Amino acid sequence: MSRTLLVAVLALPVALAPPVRAQPADVSASTTPSTAATATGRVVDTAGRPLAGALVSVENNPTGVVTDRDGRFAITAPVGATLVIEADDHEVGIALVTGESLEVALREVGAGETVEIRGAAPLTAPGAASLDREELHRVPGTGGDVVRALTVMPGIVNSQGPLGYSGVVIRGASPQDSKVLLDDFEIPILIHNIGIRSVLPIETVQSLDYVPGGFDVGFGRASSGIVAVTTRAGDERRHAQAELSLIDGGVLAQGPAGKDTRYIVAFRRSMVDLVLPSLLPSDLDLSLTTVPNYYDGQFRLDHRLGPRWTLALSGAAATDTLEIYTTKDTSERSKRFYGHTAFARVTGSATFHDGPWTAKLALSGMIPKFVNEAGADQRVSAVLPAVTPRAEVTRTMATAIGLSNVEVRAGAEAQVGRYTADLATQREDREGEPVAAYDPHDVSLQYRGTFWVPDLAQWASVAADMDPAIRLTLGLRTDQFTRSGEVAVQPRAKLEIKLTPTVTARLSSGAFARPPEYQSELLQAALDAERSTQHIASLAYEPREGARLQASAYYTDRSRLLARDEMDGALANTGRGTSLGGELLASYRGGPWFGWLGYSYSRSTRVDHPGDVSRPFSFDQPHSLNAAASWHRGRWQLGGRFQLYSGLPYTPATGAVLDSDRNLYMPTYGAPNSARAPLHHQLDLRVDYAWTWGPTSMTAFLDVQNVYLNDSVATVTYGYDYTQPSAIRSLPILPSIGVRGAL
Secondary structure (H helix, E strand, C coil): CCHHHHHHHHHCCCCCCCCCCCCCHHHHCCCCCCCEEEEEEEEEECCCCECCCCEEEECCCCCEEECCCCCEEEEEEECCCEEEEECCCECCEEEECCCCCEEEEECECCCCCCCEEEECCCCCCCCCEEEEHHHHHHCCCCCCEHHHHHCCCCCECCCCCCCCCCCCCECCCCHHHCEEEECCEECCCCECCCCCCECCEHHHEEEEEEECCCCCCCCCCECCCEEEEEECCCCCCCEEEEEEECCEEEEEEEEECCCCEEEEEEEEEECHHHHHHHHCCCCCCCEEEEEEEEEEEEEEEEEEECCCEEEEEEEEEEEEEEEEECCCCCCCHHHEEEEEEEEEEEEEEEEEEECCEEEEEEEEEEEEEEEEEECCCEEEEEECCEEEEEEEEEEEEEEECCEEEEEEEEEEEEEEEEEEEEEEECCCCCCCCCCCCCCCCCCCEEEEEEEEEEEEEEEEEEEEEEECCEEEEEEEEEEEECCCCEEEEEEEEEEEEEEECCEEEEEEEEEEEECCCCHHHHHCCCCCCEEEEEEEEEEEEEEECCEEEEEEEEEEEEEEEEEECCCCCCEEEEEEEEEEEEEEEEEEEECCEEEEEEEEEEEEEEECCCCCCCEECCCCCCEEEEEEEEEEECCEEEEEEEEEECCCEECCEEEEEEECCCCEEEEEECCCCCEECCCEEEEEEEEEEEEEECCEEEEEEEEEECCCCCCCEEEEEECCCCCCEEEEECCCCEEEEEEEEEC
16 A cells, blocks of 8 residues: 555545444443434335334333334434334334434244344445345346346446456456455356346345445455345245246245244246247258256255354355357367356355344355367366355444444455366457457467465454544455465545435545456466555435435556566566546435436546556446336336446457468557447336236236347457458347246
């Protein structure tokens, strides 16, 4: 961390800490109320249905308020006070006033011994956003998919293809600079290779948190942002559902397994491989020996072990396979292309809570496998099984050294992996490099072997209210990337200032690091981690519960970026870059309406080697606009979404020279990423209709992307001799029709 940044952190520590969560009664009893506030929230039953007419009162105060038909309430209460919630035929609930909106789930009398208290997720960083499962379903143009719902977030690159390899593209940076987390642990892929669906069905997801930068010290190994997906526990009532569409079909079952145990299990397979063969012309010079197909599955088991311990076991797996011959003759190995991707992750966790102490212990294991074969000579086979133990302890205190609502956290994890690879292939194209001429006999990148990749991390943070309107968090994370012997020290600070009861300013500054682990980076042991220093400021206006308007500005300085040496082709940490921009996000959740408006402007540029001319990142997207609205009443749900965004940059070819020995045209290119695809815009619509069929709840849906057929240019490619450019266009229209039944 530079001296300038250190001075900035010490002079103006900037932070947003998660407010102290709602605690059971034994915690609130030791909490001293601090400042008056209007506590807002919602009372529901354990199935998520609103409870109207529930009485909400401050402890030891006989007067209170009654929830409306949507289960919502607003009551004047000091921060730190205990709320008591009572409803007919339900057990009494208790919640702690934190200044954030609460959601309290009451169990029916006799349904169990515990009362579930859920706090509405506060913003974890400036510019962050969150969608719960119901909202993920309601975003039009997504086909009910997590990945497509993610594209409404400001700062996410919109493209007509996959969002980017194993990660997502955030604020113009490379996709490998960000991480996707499933219940706090990384997963190697978010989308199936076909590029249409994510590996996680929305029905198994509790929430999706998008943190474009400035994330907590508990997470690392990323220099841009993170997407954190949290799975959900099964319902209290046993039931099952099935869904079938032209894209895929799936089944899900959930419910109780005894008094203190709940389960949820889901399985899904693609329908593309069943439909596609009938759509291909019979005279097409192509043989699909294995039609593109995918499978995925998830499970979660939750068990309450006494009053203090909660145990959870969850897992997710996915597999994709494709084999294709660019000829009818399947004996010609030179015309064969084969791809297989698979991963499985299983996580066991134990959460302990007793008064001011909370601890979470977890052990997670993952096995990812990637196989690609092209022609008779080229192959890529890589397996990287890894085991990750993780532990974190939190201690809350009402007051300490003159501060209030103090939260002290400390944690550690170790990710130990064993990488086995068999490579004989053409050198991959790196960030900013134009697509090289394809030579099926080029096996210049070769490796066969096994090595260990053990990485360690520790973190600690302290959060406290400096006064009733100011909350500060200071944290430090260290990562030891043992393959290179590097230690990355990453101080981070966040500040939250409550300017008025409805306006909050949030500031953040910190250091982040991404280890070299993408494609051939692992083969060079001496490479350092890529670094970034992020500065973010945001202003949020929340005039009422469910309505939020936030504006953010950010500047990111990137260093030690990996770039290829033009002489010997080796990678080195010679690059630098910057990302800057602003984002505006307005959201509304109220009654039958859900609305979302997001706009971002950004510029992400980099220099690969000292003295080079600055160029845009390959995923730089200056303008992005997303406007969505959904209305739900009775059996009907209607929604629409409009998108407008800049095209992605590309490197134009200026000519080609024939290499007679290889019988290939070798292209010459202009300045890297000096051309850009045109602006893209589209309208998406979604209609859902629900009804009952005997004991089964049915839902039919039609989700149509790009309804007015705007097949704009996604990128530009060239013919074999590079004399004529050819546009690769987006899909003119993509309908998703299906039906879902729940029993």
